[in-house]
Amino acid sequence: MKFYEDISLNERFVTPGRTITEADVVLFAGLTGDYNSIHTDEVYSKKSSIYGRRVVHGLFTFSIAEGLFQRLGWFEGVPAVSIGYEDVRFIKPVFIGDTIYFIGEVVDKRISTKKETWGIVRIRMEGKKADDESTVISFIHAYLVPLKNGKVSTNEKA
Amino acid sequence: MKFYEDISLNERFVTPGRTITEADVVLFAGLTGDYNSIHTDEVYSKKSSIYGRRVVHGLFTFSIAEGLFQRLGWFEGVPAVSIGYEDVRFIKPVFIGDTIYFIGEVVDKRISTKKETWGIVRIRMEGKKADDESTVISFIHAYLVPLKNGKVSTNEKA
Amino acid sequence: MKFYEDISLNERFVTPGRTITEADVVLFAGLTGDYNSIHTDEVYSKKSSIYGRRVVHGLFTFSIAEGLFQRLGWFEGVPAVSIGYEDVRFIKPVFIGDTIYFIGEVVDKRISTKKETWGIVRIRMEGKKADDESTVISFIHAYLVPLKNGKVSTNEKA
Amino acid sequence: MKFYEDISLNERFVTPGRTITEADVVLFAGLTGDYNSIHTDEVYSKKSSIYGRRVVHGLFTFSIAEGLFQRLGWFEGVPAVSIGYEDVRFIKPVFIGDTIYFIGEVVDKRISTKKETWGIVRIRMEGKKADDESTVISFIHAYLVPLKNGKVSTNEKA
Amino acid sequence: MKFYEDISLNERFVTPGRTITEADVVLFAGLTGDYNSIHTDEVYSKKSSIYGRRVVHGLFTFSIAEGLFQRLGWFEGVPAVSIGYEDVRFIKPVFIGDTIYFIGEVVDKRISTKKETWGIVRIRMEGKKADDESTVISFIHAYLVPLKNGKVSTNEKA
Amino acid sequence: MKFYEDISLNERFVTPGRTITEADVVLFAGLTGDYNSIHTDEVYSKKSSIYGRRVVHGLFTFSIAEGLFQRLGWFEGVPAVSIGYEDVRFIKPVFIGDTIYFIGEVVDKRISTKKETWGIVRIRMEGKKADDESTVISFIHAYLVPLKNGKVSTNEKA
Numbered sequence: 001m002k003f004y005e006d007i008s009l010n011e012r013f014v015t016p017g018r019t020i021t022e023a024d025v026v027l028f029a030g031l032t033g034d035y036n037s038i039h040t041d042e043v044y045s046k047k048s049s050i051y052g053r054r055v056v057h058g059l060f061t062f063s064i065a066e067g068l069f070q071r072l073g074w075f076e077g078v079p080a081v082s083i084g085y086e087d088v089r090f091i092k093p094v095f096i097g098d099t100i101y102f103i104g105e106v107v108d109k110r111i112s113t114k115k116e117t118w119g120i121v122r123i124r125m126e127g128k129k130a131d132d133e134s135t136v137i138s139f140i141h142a143y144l145v146p147l148k149n150g151k152v153s154t155n156e157k158a
Numbered sequence: 159m160k161f162y163e164d165i166s167l168n169e170r171f172v173t174p175g176r177t178i179t180e181a182d183v184v185l186f187a188g189l190t191g192d193y194n195s196i197h198t199d200e201v202y203s204k205k206s207s208i209y210g211r212r213v214v215h216g217l218f219t220f221s222i223a224e225g226l227f228q229r230l231g232w233f234e235g236v237p238a239v240s241i242g243y244e245d246v247r248f249i250k251p252v253f254i255g256d257t258i259y260f261i262g263e264v265v266d267k268r269i270s271t272k273k274e275t276w277g278i279v280r281i282r283m284e285g286k287k288a289d290d291e292s293t294v295i296s297f298i299h300a301y302l303v304p305l306k307n308g309k310v311s312t313n314e315k316a
Numbered sequence: 317m318k319f320y321e322d323i324s325l326n327e328r329f330v331t332p333g334r335t336i337t338e339a340d341v342v343l344f345a346g347l348t349g350d351y352n353s354i355h356t357d358e359v360y361s362k363k364s365s366i367y368g369r370r371v372v373h374g375l376f377t378f379s380i381a382e383g384l385f386q387r388l389g390w391f392e393g394v395p396a397v398s399i400g401y402e403d404v405r406f407i408k409p410v411f412i413g414d415t416i417y418f419i420g421e422v423v424d425k426r427i428s429t430k431k432e433t434w435g436i437v438r439i440r441m442e443g444k445k446a447d448d449e450s451t452v453i454s455f456i457h458a459y460l461v462p463l464k465n466g467k468v469s470t471n472e473k474a
Numbered sequence: 475m476k477f478y479e480d481i482s483l484n485e486r487f488v489t490p491g492r493t494i495t496e497a498d499v500v501l502f503a504g505l506t507g508d509y510n511s512i513h514t515d516e517v518y519s520k521k522s523s524i525y526g527r528r529v530v531h532g533l534f535t536f537s538i539a540e541g542l543f544q545r546l547g548w549f550e551g552v553p554a555v556s557i558g559y560e561d562v563r564f565i566k567p568v569f570i571g572d573t574i575y576f577i578g579e580v581v582d583k584r585i586s587t588k589k590e591t592w593g594i595v596r597i598r599m600e601g602k603k604a605d606d607e608s609t610v611i612s613f614i615h616a617y618l619v620p621l622k623n624g625k626v627s628t629n630e631k632a
Numbered sequence: 633m634k635f636y637e638d639i640s641l642n643e644r645f646v647t648p649g650r651t652i653t654e655a656d657v658v659l660f661a662g663l664t665g666d667y668n669s670i671h672t673d674e675v676y677s678k679k680s681s682i683y684g685r686r687v688v689h690g691l692f693t694f695s696i697a698e699g700l701f702q703r704l705g706w707f708e709g710v711p712a713v714s715i716g717y718e719d720v721r722f723i724k725p726v727f728i729g730d731t732i733y734f735i736g737e738v739v740d741k742r743i744s745t746k747k748e749t750w751g752i753v754r755i756r757m758e759g760k761k762a763d764d765e766s767t768v769i770s771f772i773h774a775y776l777v778p779l780k781n782g783k784v785s786t787n788e789k790a
Numbered sequence: 791m792k793f794y795e796d797i798s799l800n801e802r803f804v805t806p807g808r809t810i811t812e813a814d815v816v817l818f819a820g821l822t823g824d825y826n827s828i829h830t831d832e833v834y835s836k837k838s839s840i841y842g843r844r845v846v847h848g849l850f851t852f853s854i855a856e857g858l859f860q861r862l863g864w865f866e867g868v869p870a871v872s873i874g875y876e877d878v879r880f881i882k883p884v885f886i887g888d889t890i891y892f893i894g895e896v897v898d899k900r901i902s903t904k905k906e907t908w909g910i911v912r913i914r915m916e917g918k919k920a921d922d923e924s925t926v927i928s929f930i931h932a933y934l935v936p937l938k939n940g941k942v943s944t945n946e947k948a
Contacts, residue, residue, distance in 0.1 A: 174550060234490060
């Protein structure tokens with residue numbers, strides 16, 4: 001549970017990993033409606049894709065970054081707000097069976113000029129394949145994080 | 159089905175809409191593992207969130223943009239590749255029951271300097287609430303799109 | 317557990333019912349990829365559909381017939397094979413919140429001319445709304461059902 | 475986007491394909507409640523089924539036809555209504571890992587005698603395995619499709 | 633369909649089996665939020681778990697016991713109530729691909745001292761792997777079951 | 791991240807909460823195959839159930855306890871093993887829309903007599919409704935937890 005003051009510039013962390021399964025690709029295609037053949041048709045992908053097989057949706061790899069980060073508990077019970085992303089780059093394709101984890105680093109923190117009981121924190125995330133440590137995705141995630149002594153209420157139970 | 163040459167600079171389009179349901183939020187929390195209370199605990203959200211209720215994951219609103227765009231059929235059978243996003247901004251929260259659609263505009267197109275049978279296309283997307291036309295999210299999506307007469311094979315069946 | 321001989325011509329049955337939820341519609345759209353706005357966009361449906369709201373996919377109502385029928389246990393442990401449907405008619409639209417059950421009647425049974433250890437059984441099914449008993453769908457389902465004393469092995473455990 | 479007038483008798487089309495996964499079978503069993511051992515128990519299926527392994531639900535193969543057809547965009551923004559199916563035949567079993575696509579042909583079109591701003595269109599669909607082009611399912615799907623100049627409103631946005 | 637009187641002490645039964653898939657593990661992690669690396673990260677599990685690979689959530693194996701038991705139809709249309717479990721023991725790990733079925737035995741039945749139109753029935757369940765018949769889980773499940781001639785209404789349709 | 795030595799007898803904790811949705815009930819019925827009408831048929835439940843409406847599967851409420859507990863991070867990267875449950879009691883029915891959280895207490899800890907690099911920890915859990923703090927479920931969960939200085943390897947990355 002981290003408030004703005006608990007987060008240090010240049011602080012680094014590593015998330016747990018997650019093996020991406022065929023079921024994940026099926027579920028993500030279904031949930032988003034992105035059924036492009038490159039994700040859902042093995043015969044087409046073998047023949048026409050530059051990868052020779054189905055690839056995982058880039059947005060799925062991107063989306064699980066947040067789920068894996070949440071498991072570190074920073075914002076469990078802290079009402080931080082995601083305000084945006086910068087420079088989202090898909091560097092290498094991810095395939096079914098790859099295990100992905102993220103390395104994060106706090107690259108910027110400053111008090112919000114609009115609401116002084118909140119700070120803005122920028123975290124650079126790099127998604128890596130657990131087998132060869134190659135980077136598959138990188139981006140910067142900007143959060144609005146409440147100050148500890150601000151007027152923002154928190155979930156006292158959690 | 160659009161190859162690089164079929165896409166015009168400043169071309170605009172509107173995607174179909176989609177009503178975001180409680181089931182979508184449950185499924186997205188489950189699939190990504192992002193169970194933050196702001197998305198999954200109504201009692202907490204009423205008490206502690208600045209919105210007074212559960213909000214839809216920003217990444218879910220972001221992720222369905224691609225699914226809605228695919229329904230226009232541009233890249234059905236064209237092996238375009240998503241290479242990244244710029245300036246993803248969550249402008250207004252989205253709540254369960256909101257209907258969201260996207261307005262797109264081709265803001266840049268150029269031949270890739272690395273592979274001359276491909277072009278880079280940048281599309282600016284704005285997600286809007288169907289009831290009041292307010293903007294909830296905006297971003298630029300960069301794709302690598304094959305040229306029609308390049309050596310890139312396509313799915314002749316589809 | 318019913319083999320061919322255990323099924324009588326004109327035998328009738330009633331399946332349990334099931335309340336169709338918004339989650340079912342979301343999941344069926346996702347699983348089949350049929351995201352037509354009439355099922356997924358409440359604003360569009362209000363304005364443009366003849367029903368004034370989202371309708372449940374006809375194929376979903378059709379698909380659950382089999383699941384509800386299975387709960388009667390006829391073919392639990394009997395390797396019956398579905399060979400086809402005739403006259404599938406969508407009679408009334410089904411909406412989120414409707415509870416549907418099916419009335420079945422065995423309308424035909426005969427020994428297969430191709431494989432004499434199997435019989436063909438035709439069951440007429442009518443899907444009904446539990447609140448007003450109106451019929452929403454009707455069809456005939458043809459099964460190939462093993463004879464009790466044929467050579468077809470069965471799951472002795474179950 | 476096709477209205478009644480945009481559809482020609484004997485017009486033919488090919489849908490994209492889709493690889494059917496174990497996850498699809500698990501999800502379809504769950505969503506419909508059809509947990510028959512022939513779909514969900516590999517040990518039973520090896521021993522007792524005539525196929526020697528789990529088979530995909532016939533209704534799932536049937537259901538994805540509509541999803542694959544929707545990707546062609548005919549009825550995106552056109553409030554066509556499915557009115558029924560004729561002669562649904564399961565010709566060959568489908569197994570986990572098969573890639574299926576559909577060939578369609580408009581076999582009948584006529585103005586509705588009941589509502590003259592609508593036409594009835596019958597499409598014959600054949601589901602094929604992408605590896606050997608064998609036919610696994612065939613059926614005729616009847617739609618009610620609005621005329622372009624009828625009074626039926628359409629989604630002007632999409 | 634069994635009321636209290638239809639159930640005999642020491643009565644035994646065998647449920648159908650079910651092959652546990654990777655999709656089941658993905659879905660159960662998602663639905664419960666239990667994303668522990670031992671269930672979702674193959675690389676971690678290979679290195680750090682005593683099993684050398686991902687294991688199925690014990691609670692998933694436990695949860696499907698009820699689904700498999702329901703397929704026997706005892707409480708279809710009988711409003712029995714689950715009141716608790718005793719001595720739930722995870723005896724052997726279950727892995728993706730295992731087929732599990734349950735052997736049940738009625739180990740206790742008595743009229744409820746609190747509500748005399750209901751009886752308490754205790755069923756001992758043992759989950760077994762279909763390949764080697766080894767036991768993976770055992771527990772006792774206590775139900776409150778209505779008497780046939782009590783005042784408890786039943787679903788007359790089903 | 792807690793090893794055996796980091797856990798104190800009588801230590802208490804509170805998990806985050808979770809609002810149980812209709813989608814959760816649909817998904818749990820589907821995933822486990824427990825489609826009993828008391829969970830899936832609103833018309834039947836209104837008429838025949840003692841609760842007058844659908845109830846949440848007891849096993850679902852039970853299952854999410856583990857997911858909510860994991861969010862506290864005790865066993866993130868610690869290969870603890872669930873060995874069983876005692877005295878699982880369903881005290882009050884849970885309905886769609888209820889928000890549930892758990893209060894835990896370590897009620898027993900001792901070195902395993904079989905493997906001395908592991909300890910057994912028993913945690914008593916009580917599930918509570920967030921609106922009125924009434925208890926809906928209680929049970930004792932027994933874990934095998936590695937000692938910090940034992941030979942058990944841990945996920946050094948996480």
